[in-house]
Amino acid sequence: MEIHELIMLIYVFVLAIFVGFELITKVPPTLHTPLMSGSNAISGITIVGALLSAGLEEFTISTILGLVALIFATINVVGGYLVTDRMLKMFKKK
Amino acid sequence: MQILSYLVYLVASILFIFGIKKLGSPKTARQGNFLSALGMFLAVVITLFDQRVLTFEYIIIGVIIGSAIGAFMALKVPMTGMPQMVGLLNGFGGGASALVAFAEYYHILNVNKPLDAATSITLVLSVLIGAVTFTGSFIAFGKLQGFVTGKVVKYPLQNPINVLLLLAVIVAGVFVVMEPSSEDLLIGILIVSLILGVLLVLPIGGADMPVAISLLNSYSGLAASMTGFVLQNNMLIIAGALVGASGIILTLIMCRVMNRSLMNVVLGGWADAGSGGAGSGDGPQGDAKSVDAEELAMILDSAQNVVIVPGYGMAVTQAQHAVRDLTNILEKKNINVRFAIHPVAGRMPGHMNVLLAEAQVSYDKLFALEDINDDFPNVDVALIVGANDVVNPAARHDQNSPIYGMPILNVDYAKTVVVNKRSLNVGYAGIQNELFFYPNTLMFFGSAKEAINKLVNELKEL
Secondary structure, X not given: OOHXXXXXXXXXXXXXXXXXXXXXXXXXXXXXXXXXXXXXXXXXXXXXXXXXXXXOOOOOHHHHHHHHHHHHHHHHHHHHHHHXXXXXXXXXXX | OHHHHHHHHHHHHHHHHHHHHHOOOOOOHHHHHHHHHHHHHHHHHHHHOOOOOOOOHHHHHHHHHHHHHHHHHHHHOOHHHHHHHHHHHXXXXXXXXXXXXXXXXXXXXXXXXXXXXXXXXXXXXXXXXXXXXXXXXXXXXXXXXXXXXXXXXXXXXXXXXXXXXXXXXXXXXXXXXXOOOOXXXXXXXXXXXXXXHHHHHOXXXXXXXXXXXXXXXXXXXXXXXXXXXXXXXXXXXXXXXXXXXHHHHHHHXXXXXXXXXXXXXXXXXXXXXXXXXXXXXXXXXXXXEEOXXXXXXXXXXXXXXXXXXXXXXXXXXXXXXXXXXXXXXXXXXXXXXXXXXXXXXXXXXXXXXXXXHHOOOOHHHEEEHHHHHHHHHHOOEEEEEOOOHHHOXXXXXXXXXXXXXXXXXXXXXXXEEEEEEOOOOOOOXXXXXXXHXXXXXXXXXXXXXXXXXXXXXXXHHO
């Protein structure tokens, strides 16, 4: 990767952190646990990288590492979203 | 096709941002989580069309196994076990990021692509953060589940060892950048990072877990971001950065409400603070007045304004349903019942709120510290269920107290304070709570669930 490509990626990273700060400071303490599990599910986005490795044409060590990564990331994504939904379903106002 | 996938990744990033934005209110939160999941689904589907993805056997196997385990965990975990669950999920996320970095590394070597400095740096960071998150989260899980001691663990040369290990990773990282084909070094970095994760979380005590879990949450996001740098994928960077920011904010909130620095928590804090007398408890002693269920039922019956302060004791004994029954019966008697929730009550941010939501307590009755604290002088009865340090008035006035300066719930300003606890034992900070000996305090001894149930029965008979 060229240095200017890296700089562009750093731009995106830094700006996204600012967006994150703005969004998260508005989440009330009542929802902090679902916020953690829900954002945790988002961090399972590495599933994309795992798919790219597990789906390589040639079977190599990358495929095995990709497969394990895929299992981990899928647990993270599926478990994270489901458990968050389970919690949020319970938050009711009478 | 490439263009289309970039656009879909952009849509997914936007869905993640909207998803978190909608988490800002309990009314829209569920919808927000759905939008975020939709973003994830779109990202996965479009990735399957990537020109690199040519075989699907392993993908199908991986997705089936992962979904089965993930769904099983999510549907089976009790609400009291939520901190452990989030801890585990953090670990899997971090582990996945480290593994993806390795897979990518071998792929680059395999296809004889040149490995430039920028990619190598992000590879090393990805492995480091991912591996620390992985083992650190499993230790945190073990502590919460009781497999690993929840106490503050001190080992000799704690800090020098950790600094040394981190330096070793950095030096090895520099060598990897200079000589990218040295895979032994990268494996070395992985192993040292895995050890570092264990050593960093081991010293952190049980009640400091809200900080540890938040911090690990942040790491799992940063690890995903680093993987995004390796793959040069903006969506991964954005999603990871959002999670990284979220974890950091929660970490800082937790530290602020404990009036401690992040360093102090991470290094195992508080253990040295309580001048050696942990357990015996310094500070005021005296006679605590106790009250039984029947008497307490009568006190509550004549009250108009009741505030319940839940703590970890409620979670441990699963007393949230009993507390809900108590709320219902008091409300039937036209008594105003509210809940005051300290930010560090429980083992993760928002832990109490989730438990009370599970017991179907309406969320508009749950008040944060700053929203209810000024109102305690108007409260007839403040009932504390399994909380201790967060209601210790010493935090306001005793400069020698290890918790001095920590914001507390001012329950002692209420006309009557009732503390439900099993004994007069000290709390996590290892100090005696002078509140127990105040003239307006009554001790209601017993395990939270049994005691509250007994109280509910007495109230029914009135």
